[in-house]
Amino acid sequence: MLLRNLIIFIFLATSAFVVHAQSTSKALQKADAQYDALAYAKAIELYETALKKPKGLTDEETLKAKIQLALAYRQVKDFVNAERVFREVLSGNPVLKGEDVKTYRHFAQVLTSNGKYTEANQYWQKFNELQEQDKRGEEFIKLNSNRGALERNSGSYRIEYIGINSSSADFSPIYYKKGLVFVSGRTGNATIKRVFNWDASSFLDLFYLEDLKILANESNASAIGTSTSSTTRTTPASKKLGDDYYTQPTSNDSKTVGRKGSDYVAGSKDLDYEEEPSIPTQKFSKTLNSKYHEGPCTFFHDGSKIVFTRNSQNVSGGIFGQKKNTGITRLKLYMAFYEDNEWKKVKELPFNSNDFSCGHPTITIDDKILYFVSDMPGGYGGTDVWMTRYNNGEWSKPENLGASVNTRGNEMFPFVDERGNLYFSSDGHPGLGDLDIFFMPMNTATGMPSGKVRNLGAPLNSNKDDFGLITDSDRRTGFLSSNRKRGGNDDDIYKFTRLGTVYGCREVVVNIFDAESKKPFDRIRFEYETKGEANSKESAITNNAGTINLCLEADNDFNFIVKQNGYQQIVVGFSNKDASDYEASKLDIYLKREAVLVDNTKKKEVAYANAPNEILLSKGNKNNVSTIFRGVVTAGRDSTPIAGVLIRFINQCTNQVQEMTTGADGSYEFKRDLNCDYLLEAIKENFGRSFELVEKIAEKRSITNIFKKKTTKANVGSLFDTKLYKVGDVVQLDNIYYDSESYKIRGESVRELEKLVQTMQKNPNMIIEIRSHTDTRGNAQDNLSLSQLRANEVVNFLAKKGIAKARMKGVGMGEKEPVNGCGDGVQCTEAEHQRNRRTEFKILSIERK
Structure with missing residues (x-):
């Protein structure tokens, strides 16, 4: 997890740092000192030990210690334990003031990473109510209420785990010559193991894969969840899904309380797996790799120069209000030149400082603009994306990219493609997990943003950390970094290939009204087409309220054509280029009545037909309607x-x-x-x-x-x-919900079941089978039993409504018929698991009478 945690090193400390009063407990003083030094793994162990024997601690000291402990767990990406401690903090409804109010925001972010979106919204709302400055929670609430919007295009990309990965962190690849340079925490044959205090993981160096063709021919590259290499030791088959090599434990499988302390957060030593790369790589440069962290880098396009990240050798700089003698080092950008087959003349970029960090460089194809990340003064929040120009060997004063890119959160890991478009990761823009990857079109002349920021959506993003993406200008193929496979500090590099559209579709709610009465039409047919595309015309019909929800291909312009008897034809233009990805646009169309001639002799008087919503009038005179x-x-x-x-x-x-x-x-x-x-x-x-x-x-x-x-x-x-039904039809019932590990139907499901009651009443000769499915997490036999109880509960509900039990059969299907590829051992998003948790009915027979 890092330079990502180095890198994130100084960077994420912005949001984590909480000023606290000096504790009277020596144990807490030691824990606080480790926390302030960013040694989170050690701090966790000390906090846990001190809180087991809280005798002598004041309520205020206990509260502060628990908040620090929860934040430390969050920093090392142990979201299960972070959730546990945050719950302890907030269960007593404490009065939080000042910086402590951010506890609600941090908890909301942890719940989102753990897939508990509804509960996350409650704490985002609480955070919004208690402070005025940070309003990003409003957008997170909108996304959490419609997360499927960022997951509907998941079939357009194939994600492959590649054989250069190890048991340590591997991330932030960059193209170099015919291969890849990337960051890794693997120790190799080093005689001295260097350890970074953040999470007790190894220090980082630059590694090199010389030829990408090896990946193209790699037999061990596989889609997420399939087997990787023969050197990978997986857990025994008898282990429960969720405890295995591929899948993080979930609330379906175990209690939410996980392991504690530095032995857990340190890395892979107790995660029951070892993994060696199946494809050989080598250290990139003896000159550049040092006893310090070396992190993300970028190359001038002729390969003659490199700009790379390294933590500085100066330890005198303080951080974010801390004293200058705390010994916290900074990230800095360095430049080197390739001469005589080796890298030489390593020097700092001129805007580095001991008072802030700079890192994560990426340079445009003409070598003129360098984008990088910094927490220097003048930013918007934690870390921001900045730019500097390179001209005649000189670097210009850095400029912030502004509020369209940067937020009160953290933006990092930028990459600029051949067309000058910018990709970056953020926890401040609404996303599926902690860090999500975003896209921003750029003005190549000014180097500044020129459009709307876009979340790349699933599967390029997940509910974990996703960052360090590189790709071509059409996003046809590329690589990204993520800890989605095992979570925590185990970052891996993935290859992706685009199989469909760049983006999926964006929702628009179309409403059609009578222009005079402002009343909606009932079930009105209309057509729509993509501008400039032949044979793109499609038709649709609104519902009884004159409304329909369409999902149109993103970044396009459309025409809507409405022809209705008794009304003037209308063509309305619509564009979703600047529309939200997760909040539906609205298009209201008003139809004007067509004039009807009522006197064809001397004077033409115009009258308008007065039509009920469901009646469509044709032209005629007053005696012939x-x-x-x-x-x-x-x-x-x-x-x-x-x-x-x-x-x-x-x-x-x-x-x-x-x-x-x-x-x-x-x-x-x-x-x-x-x-x-x-x-x-x-x-x-x-x-x-x-x-x-x-x-x-x-x-x-x-x-x-x-x-x-x-x-x-x-x-x-x-x-x-x-509707018409035939024997053999299987119809899914939407919005049938149960509490976790319960078979009792929740109140919001009754409306959907009432519709099934009406269908059975409308078709008295129909005999059906009620089928209940679970997702594939958890014990298979337990899932089968639970699904049978749920199916029986639906049968009992219908019976109470007067449907004869002889016409129904309840069948628990368990996890044996997933509707997607989310089988045992496959890493999937929460939305993909949700698709498998479903209730449906199958038509067994329709008696003819």
Whole structure:
């Protein structure tokens, strides 16, 4: 985990440092001293020991010690123990003041990394209420409420674990000649092991893979979760998923309290695995690698110069309000020249200082602009991305990239591609985990931001730390660093390949209204297309409230075309280039009524047809008003339109029958008498029949189910409204929730189950199987038993609503039918696991009577 933790070295200390009063306890004084020196592994052990025997400590001292302990665990990426201690701190509802208010923010960030997004939002809200300056919690709350938005494009990228990784931290690759230079904590054959106090991990050096072609031919490279190399020793098969080599323990598998102390946070020595690289690499340079940390670097594009990170040799500088004699070293940028087949003339960049840190360099393709990270004065928060120009051998005064990139949190690990676009990692912009990777288009002339910052989303980001990305200008392939595999201090390098679109889609809520009455249309059809793309036109139909949620390909311009009888055609432009990735845009479309001529003799008077929401008027005179009734038939399984459905529209006054067969879009339309009821019948071979009563306008302006009393209000927008089902259909029930390790249905699930009740009432001859699934974490037999209890609970719910138990069968499926690749031993996001935790029903038979 570092220079990332070095690097993050001085950097993250900004957000972690809490000024505390001098403790009266000698044990706490020692712990505080280690904490102030950034020796978090030692501080954790001392705090834990002191808090086991708190006799003599005041309440204030105990509170401060626990806050420091929780922050120390967070700094070494032990989020399980960080959560445990933060809970102890906040369980008593303490009155937090000053810097201690940040405890709510830190806890929210830890909960997010542990996948507890709803609870995280509660503490973000508490943090927002207690202070005015830092408002980033508002954006985190929005993202945590719609995290699927950053995970919907996960199929567009393939992530591969590569064979240069070791049991130590490996991260921040950079292209050099035909290969890669990267940072690693592997000790090699060093006779003296150098240890960094932050987390007791080894010091870092630069290593070199000479030829990338080795990776292309690598038989050991694998997608996340598949086997890696033969030198990797995994845990026995009898171990529970979550305790194994691949998957971090979760609340499904064990108590949230984990191991404590420096023996745990130190690294891999007690994590029950050893891993040797399957592909040989070598130390990059004897000249550049020293007894200090060497970290992320960048090369001038002819390979003649390098700019790299090293912790300084001067230990006199203090940090963030600490005394100058604390012995904290700084990160500095150094430059070297390649001459006579070796690196020479190592020198500091002129803007380095003993009062702040500089590191993580990346340079543009023309070698003119260097971006780097610093906590120098004039920034926005912890660490910021800065730029400096290189001209005739001289470096300009650094400039901050501004608030569109930098936040009150920490921005670090920048990379600039061939087009000058910037990638960087941040914990201040809303993301899926602790550090997420972001993209910012840049103005190549000024070197400054010129667009909207974008989270790269899953799978390039995870709920762990993701950083150190390098790629081409189209993001077709590249490498990134992450501790997603085992968490903690075990950073690894991954190769990625783009298989689909750069981004996924962005949501827009389309609302269509009558311009005069401002009332929404009911189930109105419209078309939309991508501007400039032939054959991109698609159609959609709003719901009963005139609304539809679309997810359109990101960074595009669109036209929306609405044609409706009795209204003027309208074309509305829309762009999602600057739209949020996780907050839906809104597009309101207002239709103006078409003029109807009522007197064709001397003077033309214009009147507007007064149409109910569900009636579409055609042109006509005052003595001849015709109406059209329209609808669409969709499959109950997946809501796709069904072609070839025979639709019969039977006038209940005259018994006159109109018939038509649906086309590819599943739509139909008929003329109707507004003063008569109609029976609407949908028939297709191998499907159950659907019957609905369309009531006359004088009585009601909506469609009601014939199996309900006429006085009952129609279930507008029901999931199963106008659906057709066939034997063998498997239909997933959305939003069915259970508490962890419980089979009891939660209150918010009742509405979805009520829809299933209505479907069973509408189809009295239908016999179904209720199937409950779990994700693949935890013990398989326990999951099977739990899923059976959950399926039985749904059956009992429907039975209480009057559905005969003879028409239902509850089956627990356990973890044996995941809908994605998240099987045993596969590292997946929480959203991917959520997809597997589902309840569905299968049509076993539909009796014909």
